[in-house]
Amino acid sequence: MKKVLTIAGSDSCGGAGIQADLKTFSAHGVYGMSVITAVTAQNTKGVFAVQDISPLLIIQQLEAIFDDITVDAVKIGMVSQIETIEAIAKQLKKYSVNNIVVDPVMISKSGYHLLQSDAKNSLIMNLLPLATIVTPNLMEAEAITGIKINSLKEIKEASTIIHKMGPKYVLVKGGHLEGEATDLLYDGSSFMVLPSERIKTKNTHGTGCTLSSAIASNIAKGLGFTESVKEAKKYITTAIKHSFSIGKGVGPTHHFYELYKKSGLNL
Numbered sequence: 179m180k181k182v183l184t185i186a187g188s189d190s191c192g193g194a195g196i197q198a199d200l201k202t203f204s205a206h207g208v209y210g211m212s213v214i215t216a217v218t219a220q221n222t223k224g225v226f227a228v229q230d231i232s233p234l235l236i237i238q239q240l241e242a243i244f245d246d247i248t249v250d251a252v253k254i255g256m257v258s259q260i261e262t263i264e265a266i267a268k269q270l271k272k273y274s275v276n277n278i279v280v281d282p283v284m285i286s287k288s289g290y291h292l293l294q295s296d297a298k299n300s301l302i303m304n305l306l307p308l309a310t311i312v313t314p315n316l317m318e319a320e321a322i323t324g325i326k327i328n329s330l331k332e333i334k335e336a337s338t339i340i341h342k343m344g345p346k347y348v349l350v351k352g353g354h355l356e357g358e359a360t361d362l363l364y365d366g367s368s369f370m371v372l373p374s375e376r377i378k379t380k381n382t383h384g385t386g387c388t389l390s391s392a393i394a395s396n397i398a399k400g401l402g403f404t405e406s407v408k409e410a411k412k413y414i415t416t417a418i419k420h421s422f423s424i425g426k427g428v429g430p431t432h433h434f435y436e437l438y439k440k441s442g443l444n445l
């Protein structure tokens with residue numbers, strides 16, 4: 179069985195972060211492992227507190243895994259502070275880790291700053307050069323490049339700038355666009371459009387976490403990079419289509435829809 183690691187924050191309500199990543203790994207039939215960078219107190223209504231895990235304990239978690247287990251792909255999510263980012267980058271280089279998916283998580287859907295403002299440049303300088311693929315949403319692409327994005331032309335411009343920062347592929351997500359939820363993949367020479375209807379739901383908590391974990395799972399399973407992204411897009415679209423309400427706010431996506439369908443179980 180292929181083995182995939184998530185390096186991310188914990189979401190107590192299970193819709194995003196480490197919890198969404200591990201559910202996505204299981205649904206893809208890969209073995210999931212986790213290095214926790216921060217613990218958040220959050221639910222469908224918002225994020226109420228964050229405690230960063232010390233850089234030393236992050237290093238110890240990474241060493242415990244890489245000293246013992248071969249890792250087929252890594253997904254990086256919430257990294258919150260400079261010391262965390264530097265610790266992760268150092269360890270990934272030390273163990274010559276490949277197949278790295280970086281989701282540059284900055285602000286939660288509920289508006290909480292999950293990446294400290296002074297850590298943005300460190301993420302750009304330390305993690306983007308190590309990334310096989312980076313998956314910013316529109317606001318993250320704007321923050322990374324300094325470009326205001328209002329059109330496809332500007333998405334392409336931003337992708338080109340981000341590609342020069344080091345990742346082999348750039349996927350700018352269109353979840354926050356008006357109209358269709360179309361994503362754009364750039365490999366340094368050409369663009370591939372990944373279209374999807376916009377599903378009418380408020381339950382999109384953790385969609386970016388899920389998409390990046392699905393990409394990492396597919397890469398680990400040996401699909402080509404473009405195929406990995408295409409399949410992950412199908413996965414997130416299905417997961418959003420069957421998302422559901424828990425709590426009073428933005429609910430989670432459905433990771434086990436295909437399994438439920440096969441077994442005849444209902445939510």
Ligand SMILES: Nc1ncnc2c1ncn2[C@@H]1O[C@H](COP(=O)(O)OP(=O)(O)OP(=O)(O)O)[C@@H](O)[C@H]1O
Nearest residue numbers: 315351352353354359375376377384385386387389
């Ligand atoms: N309503 C929707 N209908 C269909 N696809 C959607 C919808 N909302 C988001 N998506 C898709 O979900 C994926 C994640 O995109 P999104 O822009 O929501 O990422 P994000 O803002 O980083 O997510 P998050 O921070 O919540 O984890 C993309 O493939 C996007 O196109």
Ligand SMILES: Cc1ncc(COP(=O)(O)O)c(N)n1
Nearest residue numbers: 187188194195286287383384
């Ligand atoms: C630990 C953690 N990681 C990532 C997100 C982003 O997800 P969303 O934008 O849906 O709130 C989150 N809320 N919490």
